[in-house]
Amino acid sequence: MAKRKTSFVCSDCGAEFPRWQGQCSDCQAWNTITEFVISATKSVVSRTGGGYSGQTLAQVENLQDIDLQALPRISSGFKELDRVLGGGIVPGSAMLIGGSPGAGKSTLLLQVMCLMASGRSALYVTGEESLQQVAMRAQRLGLARDKLKLLAETNIEVICELALQHKPEIMVIDSIQVMQVADVQSAPGSVSQVRESAAYLTRFAKQHHIAMFLVGHVTKDGSLAGPKVLEHCIDCSMMLEGESDSRYRTLRSQKNRFGAVNELGVFAMTEKGLREVSNPSAIFLSRADEQSPGSIVMVVWEGTRPLLVEIQALVDYSQMANPRRVAVGLEQNRLAMLLAVLHRHGNVQMNDQDVFANVVGGVKVTETSADLALLLSIVSSFRNKPLDRELIAFGEVGLAGEIRPVPNGSERISEAAKHGFKRAIVPKANVPKQKIPGIDVVGVARLSEALDAL
Numbered sequence: 001m002a003k004r005k006t007s008f009v010c011s012d013c014g015a016e017f018p019r020w021q022g023q024c025s026d027c028q029a030w031n032t033i034t035e036f037v038i039s040a041t042k043s044v045v046s047r048t049g050g051g052y053s054g055q056t057l058a059q060v061e062n063l064q065d066i067d068l069q070a071l072p073r074i075s076s077g078f079k080e081l082d083r084v085l086g087g088g089i090v091p092g093s094a095m096l097i098g099g100s101p102g103a104g105k106s107t108l109l110l111q112v113m114c115l116m117a118s119g120r121s122a123l124y125v126t127g128e129e130s131l132q133q134v135a136m137r138a139q140r141l142g143l144a145r146d147k148l149k150l151l152a153e154t155n156i157e158v159i160c161e162l163a164l165q166h167k168p169e170i171m172v173i174d175s176i177q178v179m180q181v182a183d184v185q186s187a188p189g190s191v192s193q194v195r196e197s198a199a200y201l202t203r204f205a206k207q208h209h210i211a212m213f214l215v216g217h218v219t220k221d222g223s224l225a226g227p228k229v230l231e232h233c234i235d236c237s238m239m240l241e242g243e244s245d246s247r248y249r250t251l252r253s254q255k256n257r258f259g260a261v262n263e264l265g266v267f268a269m270t271e272k273g274l275r276e277v278s279n280p281s282a283i284f285l286s287r288a289d290e291q292s293p294g295s296i297v298m299v300v301w302e303g304t305r306p307l308l309v310e311i312q313a314l315v316d317y318s319q320m321a322n323p324r325r326v327a328v329g330l331e332q333n334r335l336a337m338l339l340a341v342l343h344r345h346g347n348v349q350m351n352d353q354d355v356f357a358n359v360v361g362g363v364k365v366t367e368t369s370a371d372l373a374l375l376l377s378i379v380s381s382f383r384n385k386p387l388d389r390e391l392i393a394f395g396e397v398g399l400a401g402e403i404r405p406v407p408n409g410s411e412r413i414s415e416a417a418k419h420g421f422k423r424a425i426v427p428k429a430n431v432p433k434q435k436i437p438g439i440d441v442v443g444v445a446r447l448s449e450a451l452d453a454l
Helices: 079-085 105-116 131-141 156-166 191-207 229-233 280-284 332-346 368-383 409-418 447-453
Strands: 004-010 033-039 046-048 051-053 094-099 122-126 149-152 170-174 211-216 236-241 248-256 264-270 273-276 295-302 305-317 325-328 353-359 391-393 423-427 440-444
Touching (some): 033 191, 079 248, 079 264, 094 105, 094 229, 105 170, 105 211, 105 273, 122 131, 122 156, 131 149, 149 156, 191 229, 280 305, 295 368, 295 409, 305 368, 305 409, 325 332, 332 353, 332 368, 332 447, 368 391, 368 423, 409 423, 440 447
Parallel strands (some): 094 211, 094 236, 122 149, 170 211, 295 391, 423 440
Antiparallel strands (some): 004 033, 236 248, 248 264, 264 273, 295 305, 305 353
């Protein structure tokens, strides 16, 4: 019997250790190191004389001789999903989609598979639900059920053996946390099983040119469950996010070897499943009829398109010694930094005020173009004066009080003009050389100039 090699792997960062310890020395996380068992196998390569035998060696080629033909892409039937994937599904790629329970992962993939099964061979593998449950969901959503093949199995070897017989072009594994490899002596969902199952399926997909979707669970803090190696071995990692009390879902790419990683897809959950939202700016701009202080619209850039979202701020007198700084959809530390810049270069002091900031619609803004709009909304709430309803703003604010330019400034202004906005406060370097019809652009270089422009 072959000896088994045992190592210990951190489920957060993927670091390996020769023995168990309470804290990971790489990511400093506690109680995340679990046992990982590897079955030792005999090498099939033997060294005789000066060369190798028993295995065909790969060929070394020059970089300029590599064939650069465009990768063929398959449309999923959903333009928003194709956008996040970088233009469509690449054959032979392994894609991981995660999300909280009830976000709509299985619903979205079942809709995609039923659409693609009409013209291509598709196989849906479920390990958490029975075949009857999947069929009931397809019937409730009104999907075509005559072409899609279903399989209820959790053994990876059996799944791949049956896939070789039916030869699908696209597969779904729902979910990777319940799959298991027979050679690994641990329970399904453990670090060992998830790691080996994902590696086995990824190799199988690339060898047989099968586009494969893997469904993954998330932890209580919203990150993808399982070892970090799971995200390293796949080609594309996506997260389907959405609040339980909201009908809208956002699909964001966290890793993509075939496209941009900052693309955003927006869906609406309906009785017939997920529906695409072709104009997400119209959703996030459903504002009240009466303009209130502390509200302004900003333009953020998501992947290859601009997105208009509303940002709200509330400034109120604090009853505590340390005023609160709360940011929802924005970075908490950046809010504190911008308040210091506002005090130093805008002569607006808020040492005794609670400051709350929120991005409407549950959108998470990670780029720095929201700095200027955030400060203007804070000043509006602090002085209890509403801003112009037809005003938009964007720009990065530096520690010296300067307004720095952001990428794609002209495209952002054009998108705002399409939605009826008449005035824009932007960095001076982002002012377009040719006037955009219907909108007055005000370029500012300092924070004080932006406050005067109000």
